[in-house]
Amino acid sequence: MPLGLALRGYTGVIQHLSTKDTDSALSDIELESRLIELGFVEGARVEVLHEGLVGRDPIAVRVDSITIAVRRREAMAIIVA
Amino acid sequence: MEAPLLHLALVGTPNSGKTSLFNALTGSRQKVANYPGVTVERKEGFFVTPQGRQVSVVDLPGTYSLRGRSPDEEITRDFVLGKASGEIVPDLVLCVADSTNLRLTIRLLLELKRTGRPMILVLNMFDIAARRGITVDVERLAKELGVPVVTSIAVRKGGTADLLALTDEISAKLAAEPTENSWRALSVSELRATQRDADRIIADCVSLPARPDTWTARIDAVVLHPVGGLIVLALILFVMFQAVFAWAQPAMDLLKSGFDALGGFVQATLPDGLLQSFLQNGVIAGVGSVIVFLPQIILIFLFILLLEDFGYMARAAFLMDRIMGGAGLHGRAFIPLLSSFACAIPGIMATRVIDNKRDRLTTILIAPLMTCSARIPVYTLIISAFIPAKDVWGFINLQGLVMFGLYATGIVSALLVSFVIKFFMIRDYAPAPFMLELPDYKMPRLKSIAIGIYTRAKMFLQRAGTTIFSMMVLIWFLASFPQPPAGSTEPAIDFSLAAIIGKALEPLLAPVGFNWQIAVALIPGMAAREVAVAALGTVYAIEGGKEAAEQIGQVLATKWSLATALSMLAWYIFAPQCASTLAVIRRETGSWTWMAVTFFYMLVLAYAASLVTYNVAVALGAG
Numbered sequence: 001m002p003l004g005l006a007l008r009g010y011t012g013v014i015q016h017l018s019t020k021d022t023d024s025a026l027s028d029i030e031l032e033s034r035l036i037e038l039g040f041v042e043g044a045r046v047e048v049l050h051e052g053l054v055g056r057d058p059i060a061v062r063v064d065s066i067t068i069a070v071r072r073r074e075a076m077a078i079i080v081a
Numbered sequence: 082m083e084a085p086l087l088h089l090a091l092v093g094t095p096n097s098g099k100t101s102l103f104n105a106l107t108g109s110r111q112k113v114a115n116y117p118g119v120t121v122e123r124k125e126g127f128f129v130t131p132q133g134r135q136v137s138v139v140d141l142p143g144t145y146s147l148r149g150r151s152p153d154e155e156i157t158r159d160f161v162l163g164k165a166s167g168e169i170v171p172d173l174v175l176c177v178a179d180s181t182n183l184r185l186t187i188r189l190l191l192e193l194k195r196t197g198r199p200m201i202l203v204l205n206m207f208d209i210a211a212r213r214g215i216t217v218d219v220e221r222l223a224k225e226l227g228v229p230v231v232t233s234i235a236v237r238k239g240g241t242a243d244l245l246a247l248t249d250e251i252s253a254k255l256a257a258e259p260t261e262n263s264w265r266a267l268s269v270s271e272l273r274a275t276q277r278d279a280d281r282i283i284a285d286c287v288s289l290p291a292r293p294d295t296w297t298a299r300i301d302a303v304v305l306h307p308v309g310g311l312i313v314l315a316l317i318l319f320v321m322f323q324a325v326f327a328w329a330q331p332a333m334d335l336l337k338s339g340f341d342a343l344g345g346f347v348q349a350t351l352p353d354g355l356l357q358s359f360l361q362n363g364v365i366a367g368v369g370s371v372i373v374f375l376p377q378i379i380l381i382f383l384f385i386l387l388l389e390d391f392g393y394m395a396r397a398a399f400l401m402d403r404i405m406g407g408a409g410l411h412g413r414a415f416i417p418l419l420s421s422f423a424c425a426i427p428g429i430m431a432t433r434v435i436d437n438k439r440d441r442l443t444t445i446l447i448a449p450l451m452t453c454s455a456r457i458p459v460y461t462l463i464i465s466a467f468i469p470a471k472d473v474w475g476f477i478n479l480q481g482l483v484m485f486g487l488y489a490t491g492i493v494s495a496l497l498v499s500f501v502i503k504f505f506m507i508r509d510y511a512p513a514p515f516m517l518e519l520p521d522y523k524m525p526r527l528k529s530i531a532i533g534i535y536t537r538a539k540m541f542l543q544r545a546g547t548t549i550f551s552m553m554v555l556i557w558f559l560a561s562f563p564q565p566p567a568g569s570t571e572p573a574i575d576f577s578l579a580a581i582i583g584k585a586l587e588p589l590l591a592p593v594g595f596n597w598q599i600a601v602a603l604i605p606g607m608a609a610r611e612v613a614v615a616a617l618g619t620v621y622a623i624e625g626g627k628e629a630a631e632q633i634g635q636v637l638a639t640k641w642s643l644a645t646a647l648s649m650l651a652w653y654i655f656a657p658q659c660a661s662t663l664a665v666i667r668r669e670t671g672s673w674t675w676m677a678v679t680f681f682y683m684l685v686l687a688y689a690a691s692l693v694t695y696n697v698a699v700a701l702g703a704g
Binding site for chain 2: 024025026029030031032033034035036037038039041042049050051052053054055057058060064065066067068069070071073074
């Protein structure tokens, strides 16, 4: 499932990135590059640590050893299981 | 100082401790300027190695890759590649890593290696990593990466000794081997492959403890709580406002009386005449009226730097992102707008953290609508002269309520303007992504903070000494020439160019209830808003000084109608009455157009607000 749908407390492992059909302002390639640069690569362990107040957005995600804040819109491109 | 023999560049991801390493290496021997043509801050410092090499080091903007997706990151890329205009190619690149968090830096380093520049990997904050039980096989890491590796503790005395020694060692044999640049922008699959390589190297050389930093998790449990986090944020803001408005006051009073004494000294020492008037009214009073804001500027930067070093700023952006998103603002716009309550100038400079151009521009355009501290003297004067100090609904002070209303109107109109920009001016708007690392909390280091405040205070004073000084000279000239004919009894200003201009502007300002004296006061008010108070005093021919400030209120109460006073308040919420802010907008956007846009939209809003306020007030019988 996409990480963008995960609730607080969710833990999982990144399966792949799928940047097609997200409604991010970034192009597919740009979004994918940025996600990789922040450590969202296949096999990384993720945990949703915190959620914002409005629409549970954005989310703070633990990616292996660092914490990244990202909006759910962009997190839809990260497929986890 | 001798010409530097060796040029270093510091490269690293955001939050890698690059700036504290820079401060540790160079101390206060720093020069802050802008890169030509762009508004990216260029920080260069100097130091001498143990073997006596003169070294210059440039602190490049933090980046996760060399792709250059923002002006900051383009500078870093061009600088490392030796393509930045007017810059010397660095002899040696120091790639700075947070030892507790190597993943992203190692990937960046593998990319940097392709540029062929000689490089050292600096494992910074090595003490924190050791305390958390992270061990790094430094020799093996150097072998796997093919780059010399050195550990450092930037915040501790002598913590950079190894780095200095290695710099000497490497620079002794530099230039022997010409290098080839094979860097080009990485494709997505190359990027992924590099991250895999980095992860493999880290797995080989670094052992991570099972448990993450518990302090960060504990603090975040409160600070990032959806509701609790906002309460904490509100508390921090409250303390910050309290500090800027109340704690800064004694220091500001001291500066003000210092300038008053200096002016009095000039008046007593020099004979009456043009030189005395120029020094006292033009130079000392004028530049002094701006320099008194130094304590507020220092305090606001103290808070911002402390929160930044601690790691809270990214959290504030996280909390505010969606709330501000409703008005079309980016989460990162929160801090610049907050700073604008002290002064729009540091606020606009702080928009550099917003990497999307349109988000940054929107923030710059609305920052001057936040009620800055220079409006306070004007508001206080008019409110105390016209608004009775009675209670409404039994417990709320009417004067305080009006003050609050003025602040609230500023904020609400800023949000509305941002909303309008989002829908009408920038049509193909899609919200820029919010992707931000939330770094582990770290104790702020006093030395680093002190250097940060020092460099900013220096910039502020330099501006006061140049731009504002020349503006004040111009205004003094307008208010003093031509001189009154001998034997005239009317105030000298009646004969001046300022009065001529004021009377010429009067027909334009009459519909909003302003007389020519107000028009005249608005002109020096362009240099700094609060100068209008002193200017009104001069125009109404009152002697300066503290009692006079109280008297101006009484004079205004007899000369102005309530409608005029309310109209003046409405005017001051919106009017682009600050030449320095406009100059900073020009510099930060790199365009005269955006400066003009800001000026005219604010002027139109001010005129409309005053027109409505005045006419409604007159209709209600306050004329």
